[in-house]
Amino acid sequence: MAHEHAAASGAQALSVRGLKKSYGGLAATRDVHLEIAAGQVHAIIGPNGAGKTTLLSLLSGALAADAGEIYLFGQAMHGHAEQARVAAGLVRSFQITSVFDELSVLENLQVAVQRGQHRSYGFFHASASDRLAREAALEVARRVGLEKVAHQLSSQLSHAARRRLDVGLAIACRPRVLLMDEPMAGMGHEESGDMIALIQSLKQELTVVLVEHDMDAVFALADRITVLVQGAVLATGSVDEIRANAEVKLAYLGEEETQ
Numbered sequence: 001m002a003h004e005h006a007a008a009s010g011a012q013a014l015s016v017r018g019l020k021k022s023y024g025g026l027a028a029t030r031d032v033h034l035e036i037a038a039g040q041v042h043a044i045i046g047p048n049g050a051g052k053t054t055l056l057s058l059l060s061g062a063l064a065a066d067a068g069e070i071y072l073f074g075q076a077m078h079g080h081a082e083q084a085r086v087a088a089g090l091v092r093s094f095q096i097t098s099v100f101d102e103l104s105v106l107e108n109l110q111v112a113v114q115r116g117q118h119r120s121y122g123f124f125h126a127s128a129s130d131r132l133a134r135e136a137a138l139e140v141a142r143r144v145g146l147e148k149v150a151h152q153l154s155s156q157l158s159h160a161a162r163r164r165l166d167v168g169l170a171i172a173c174r175p176r177v178l179l180m181d182e183p184m185a186g187m188g189h190e191e192s193g194d195m196i197a198l199i200q201s202l203k204q205e206l207t208v209v210l211v212e213h214d215m216d217a218v219f220a221l222a223d224r225i226t227v228l229v230q231g232a233v234l235a236t237g238s239v240d241e242i243r244a245n246a247e248v249k250l251a252y253l254g255e256e257e258t259q
């Protein structure tokens with residue numbers, strides 16, 4: 001597969017150059033440059049209001065950047081709408097609104113598979129394509145540990161199961177780079193552990209950009225960490241480099257002191 005080849009050759013999954021976004025007078029993203037290697041979990045951390053969610057929204061295309069370039073395995077994504085980025089393999093998870101409460105887990109996954117289908121099974125006619133979509137949806141349900149509740153209504157899921165469904169919906173779109181916004185939010189210790197294991201398992205297939213406040217999860221998962229402060233990149237490095245970085249410690253200490 002091209003993606004595996006890319007991972008093996010150390011290719012950049014995502015390159016971000018000079019990305020900028022202001023809300024009125026407030027610069028939420030200031031000239032952000034990022035290089036995210038294929039097959040890695042790359043965490044984005046930073047104090048509240050640092051611009052992490054804004055950055056993910058700019059990458060997914062939910063927000064239009066004021067300036068800058070975004071490349072997915074060398075292919076320009078800037079200037080493309082969100083759906084075109086999804087089709088190219090740049091997919092954001094945890095957009096809770098994308099779950100249809102009145103559909104079962106499996107039906108939700110099937111809708112997501114069919115949305116991303118033109119990339120893979122577009123040449124089959126409708127009924128064969130429906131069957132393949134259902135099989136693919138079942139496979140995704142297994143993949144995220146929801147096979148036992150596959151026929152339950154999505155509205156009946158626990159919080160943790162719903163978050164797994166969010167991951168499943170994103171995987172169903174066959175991402176090459178998965179953007180995850182606080183996957184551990186609102187989870188207990190054990191549920192977080194399960195989510196960490198799930199994200200760890202995804203690394204074999206894709207690249208993950210992870211925004212997360214739970215530092216235990218970040219340190220367990222990340223190959224590289226980028227620290228954002230006031231919309232700008234303060235530092236990028238390995239877990240050990242970031243933990244030892246005096247400027248990073250100061251940025252967090254500064255936050256604690258003001259709270």
Ligand SMILES: Nc1ncnc2c1ncn2[C@@H]1O[C@H](COP(=O)(O)OP(=O)(O)OP(=O)(O)O)[C@@H](O)[C@H]1O
Nearest residue numbers: 023026027028046047048049050051052053054055
């Ligand atoms: N729609 C908006 N309009 C105006 N300002 C906004 C908007 N969204 C975010 N901001 C501001 O932009 C800055 C960055 O916000 P953002 O949500 O991206 O940060 P964050 O790092 O994700 O924060 P948190 O960790 O609290 O989720 C903050 O100062 C925030 O108040």
